[in-house]
Amino acid sequence: MNSTLAALTAWMPRQRWYTSTDGIPRLRVLSDELLPSDDPGAEVRVLVVADDAPGAPIVYQVPLVVRTATDAATSASFIGLTDAGRRLLDGPHDPAYTGALWRTIAPDQDVARAEVLSGEQSNTSIIFHPGHGTPIICKVFRRLHAGLNPDIELQTALAGAGSPHVPRVIGRVDGEWSSPGPISARESGSLAFAQEFFPDVADAWRVALTAAADHADFSADAHSLGRATAEVHRDLARLFPAPAADADAQAAITGAWRRRLAIALSEVPQLAPHRTAIESTYVSAASTRWPALQRVHGDYHLGQVLQVPGRGWVLLDFEGEPMRPIDERRAPDLALRDIAGMLRSFDYVAGSLAVASPDARESADAWADAARESFLRGYRDASGVTASGALLNALELDKAVYEAIYEARHRPAWLAIPLAAITRLVAR
Numbered sequence: 001m002n003s004t005l006a007a008l009t010a011w012m013p014r015q016r017w018y019t020s021t022d023g024i025p026r027l028r029v030l031s032d033e034l035l036p037s038d039d040p041g042a043e044v045r046v047l048v049v050a051d052d053a054p055g056a057p058i059v060y061q062v063p064l065v066v067r068t069a070t071d072a073a074t075s076a077s078f079i080g081l082t083d084a085g086r087r088l089l090d091g092p093h094d095p096a097y098t099g100a101l102w103r104t105i106a107p108d109q110d111v112a113r114a115e116v117l118s119g120e121q122s123n124t125s126i127i128f129h130p131g132h133g134t135p136i137i138c139k140v141f142r143r144l145h146a147g148l149n150p151d152i153e154l155q156t157a158l159a160g161a162g163s164p165h166v167p168r169v170i171g172r173v174d175g176e177w178s179s180p181g182p183i184s185a186r187e188s189g190s191l192a193f194a195q196e197f198f199p200d201v202a203d204a205w206r207v208a209l210t211a212a213a214d215h216a217d218f219s220a221d222a223h224s225l226g227r228a229t230a231e232v233h234r235d236l237a238r239l240f241p242a243p244a245a246d247a248d249a250q251a252a253i254t255g256a257w258r259r260r261l262a263i264a265l266s267e268v269p270q271l272a273p274h275r276t277a278i279e280s281t282y283v284s285a286a287s288t289r290w291p292a293l294q295r296v297h298g299d300y301h302l303g304q305v306l307q308v309p310g311r312g313w314v315l316l317d318f319e320g321e322p323m324r325p326i327d328e329r330r331a332p333d334l335a336l337r338d339i340a341g342m343l344r345s346f347d348y349v350a351g352s353l354a355v356a357s358p359d360a361r362e363s364a365d366a367w368a369d370a371a372r373e374s375f376l377r378g379y380r381d382a383s384g385v386t387a388s389g390a391l392l393n394a395l396e397l398d399k400a401v402y403e404a405i406y407e408a409r410h411r412p413a414w415l416a417i418p419l420a421a422i423t424r425l426v427a428r
């Protein structure tokens with residue numbers, strides 16, 4: 001196990017799903033489960049590890065395949081060597097692990113092919129192409145939490161209630177591991193989630209970006225996206241009844257705005273001149289009348305929505321923002337948070353076009369304004385709710401503050417997008 005942990009310590013920080021920003025992983029094994037393998041040359045192991053790097057412990061799932069050194073299997077997924085000198089491979093890229101996972105989800109069906117979805121994701125998604133029938137996407141959660149993952153919880157309830165706005169649910173995998181905390185106990189939670197996969201479907205970010213770059217009208221799409229959002233909110237409110245927004249719940253939400261601002265101020269020096277104005281926007285929002293709270297998507301933006309031919313808008317990834325603590329993400333919240341998220345996304349379309357070519361700024365901004373108006377109209381037409389005012393303003397600001405942290409950490413060239421939005425929002 002020593003060599004395995006040493007190899008993982010070097011390999012994990014290079015993975016997009018590894019979230020600790022400071023320091024080298026300090027790993028402890030919380031569970032090490034052997035899965036039945038149909039390849040005699042391959043051992044399939046699912047490791048759950050705690051990382052005690054600063055700001056932790058964070059629990060990660062690391063599916064592994066162990067092969068003999070002479071085995072010629074793929075090396076792109078090579079992690080390192082075990083104590084016995086065998087090769088340690090990243091499970092999702094190896095047929096021995098994908099086969100074992102598939103048999104857990106769909107034991108009665110053969111699968112012809114499996115591939116890892118490429119792109120920058122918080123988790124690792126594998127697409128399975130069965131011999132016949134529609135393809136399946138299985139998301140292997142990387143950061144684990146005790147309890148049912150909100151992505152599974154909300155999408156399973158919505159799909160069960162007949163919502164057309166989420167993919168069909170195929171199955172899930174749960175697991176058990178030792179608690180990472182000081183008290184010795186076991187905990188259980190979600191390891192993977194399988195749903196129908198829509199091949200060759202562009203996400204709304206691509207659709208919107210193309211429309212904006214071509215000066216094409218997006219108002220009908222934005223309107224129907226507003227409607228779909230309202231329908232999902234209506235279903236979530238019915239499926240997960242929540243108490244009225246009491247003082248404690250409000251304090252938890254506004255406290256999270258302030259905590260986030262403190263992190264942003266420490267990481268993004270350009271925010272300092274806006275500090276007082278941001279804080280006073282939060283104070284005004286806290287003193288307005290709050291609507292009822294409910295479960296929400298929590299990390300809603302154009303990249304989380306697919307435009308599926310013959311079906312309309314399909315929402316994905318109800319896990320909430322990866323940087324927020326899981327308890328906050330599970331708590332009833334303001335539906336306005338999702339609306340604010342999508343409005344920020346329209347601004348990102350304009351902002352990214354303007355970063356690439358500054359001459360495009362004016363027409364891109366006009367495109368984003370029109371998308372914003374149509375989206376809000378669609379939401380109002382389906383729900384009767386007109387989203388506006390100090391609370392929406394504060395939520396857009398909180399999202400832009402989050403984005404400033406995200407961009408400073410991952411895409412500094414785009415930091416200007418949320419910073420420009422913050423300047424505008426505090427002046428509203």
Ligand SMILES: Nc1ncnc2c1ncn2[C@@H]1O[C@H](COP(=O)(O)OP(=O)(O)O)[C@@H](O)[C@H]1O
Pocket residue numbers: 117121122123124125137139167195196197198199201203303304306316317319
């Ligand atoms: N059912 C699906 N059909 C088609 N594409 C999907 C489906 N589910 C996810 N995707 C694609 O995979 C990407 C990542 O999925 P997501 O649930 O957001 O994972 P993560 O939690 O890793 O960010 C999405 O942005 C989308 O492009």
Ligand SMILES: O=P(O)(O)O[C@H]1O[C@H](CO)[C@@H](O[C@H]2O[C@H](CO)[C@@H](O)[C@H](O)[C@H]2O)[C@H](O)[C@H]1O
Pocket residue numbers: 120121122205299301302303304317321322341344345346348403406
């Ligand atoms: O990977 P996740 O879906 O969990 O979301 C994270 O990454 C997103 C970027 O990929 C980031 O979204 C921001 O950039 C988008 C354009 O790339 C834009 O549409 C969003 O509105 C903007 O927030 C998201 O914030 C982050 O949580």
